[in-house]
Amino acid sequence: MLLQEAIDEFLLYLEIEKNYSKNTVAGYSFDLKTFEDFLVKHHRSLELNDIHKTLVRRFIQEQITKENMKPRTIHRKISCLKSFTKYCTRENLLMNDFMVGIETPKIDNKLPVYMSLQELQKLFRYLENDTGRFAIRNHLMFKLLATTGMRRSELVDIT
Known part of the structure; x- marks a missing residue:
């Protein structure tokens, strides 16, 4: 099966069955598209x-060195690929999970900064x-942000 077909099925699964938010699905879509673009750029097969x-490690290396991605972003991309391959293996779309043995970088847990x-x-x-x-x-x-603990993205989505 081609990578793009598997990605489409995975994103539908996240949206329909897992009921992930549009922003989460968009993030997964972006990360998987970035990986697919890497494969195309390096003239690699798009067969799942x-x-x-080794290709995944080269992708991660390129993201760190050429794209100057931070460990938190790399962690997100690796997690996305792991979720993707786990789904593909479970659905019998993939014979061997190519993410086995790929470790995520350590990241600092940043605590939110409150006013x-x-x-x-003073603000009010x-x-x-x-x-x-x-x-x-x-x-x-x-006032809504300060009193409810709502996230900025949640506030923006209010109509």
């Missing part, structure tokens, strides 16, 4: 069973005194 561990109470009060005082065109919207958006 022709892909092997102090004084900083929040500024927003309350704002008379601009979007003053009410901005005030409500920041």
Whole structure:
């Protein structure tokens, strides 16, 4: 089976059966497309069973050296490929899992940075005194973020 066909099936699985968010599916799609582009660029076979561990290692090496990707991004790409091959193996689309033995780089666990109470009060005082065109919207958006723990992307998706 061709890589693109397997990717299409995998993305449908994530979207329909796993009910992943559009952003998550888009991220998986981007990472898998990047891998496919690497194979095309290096004139490698796009047949799923022709892909092997050495190609994946070269892909990771290129991402680090030429694309200057950070360990967190590389970790995400490797995790994406592992999920993909796990799905393909389970669905009998792939004979040998080419991600076996590929390790993810260690990453620092960054903790979120929160505003102090004084900083929040200062922000809200500024927003309350704002008379601009979007003053009410901005005030409500920041209060919603500060009081609910909502993510920025969740706020952006609200209609």
